[in-house]
Amino acid sequence: MIPSLNYAVLIDALQALKEGNIRHCEALGFTYNEMEAINTLSMDELFILSRASAQFLQVTIQHEVLRQLLALARQEMQQQQRINRAIALGGSIELLSQFFGLSSAEISARRRFIGISVSQGRTRIPDEETDAAIWLQWEHLRPANILSMEALDIMMDITETLSGKSKDPPPLPDGNLEPYHAL
Known part of the structure; x- marks a missing residue:
């Protein structure tokens, strides 16, 4: 057994005992x-015991719990990436609050953290041609639930496409790219 693991478990158990958390020690497998x-x-x-090479601990992997935690970690990472993408594309405080439940202070902090500065005053309104292109793409890609994460992803794809941040237009549901040639 790795001595540092022995030490970590002994210190954890000792701290739990000092706090009166007997159940934690029982969960680790210690008897009274x-x-x-x-x-x-x-x-x-404690030092001598923790450095002993004799194995007094058995580590087991709870595969189902690990699988669930890995899935949750992936979901959380995707959510964080989606939030950062929305902020980088200029998502409003109202939009970010509605989709992610973030406060204006949290949004401002995230903007500062990722280096996004927002100009004061009114938001720039797209010209008629850009507005028409946005509407055309939205009509082709619009999901059934416009308040879903799928809808937000489509909005971000359209924004990236029209701002030149994406090389390709978002795919249409039927795979047809013909409407984009009119843009």
């Missing part, structure tokens, strides 16, 4: 007699 012995260890004894 072992908890009493750990609780009375001197620093020198």
Whole structure:
């Protein structure tokens, strides 16, 4: 067993005992007699025990829990990327609040963190040609629920396409690119 793991578990158990959290130690697998012995260890004894090469710990992987945690981590990362993308594309405080539940202070902090500065005053309105192009793309790609994350992703795809940040137009549901040639 890796000595540092022995040390980490012993320190964790000792801290739990000092806080009176017996259940945590039980969950780790310690018996009451072992908890009493750990609780009375001197620093020198703790150090010697933690450096022992004898294996007193068995590590097991709870595969289903790990799978669920990995899936949650991926979802959270995708959500963070979606938020940063919306901010980078100039998403309004109202839009970011509606879709992600962020406060204006959180949005401002995120903008500063990723280096986005927002000019004061009114938001720039697209010209008629750009407005028509936005509407044409939205009509072809519009999902059933316009308040869904899918709708937000489509809005961001359209913004990237029309601002020149994307090389390709977003795909139409039927795979037809003909309406884009009119743009």
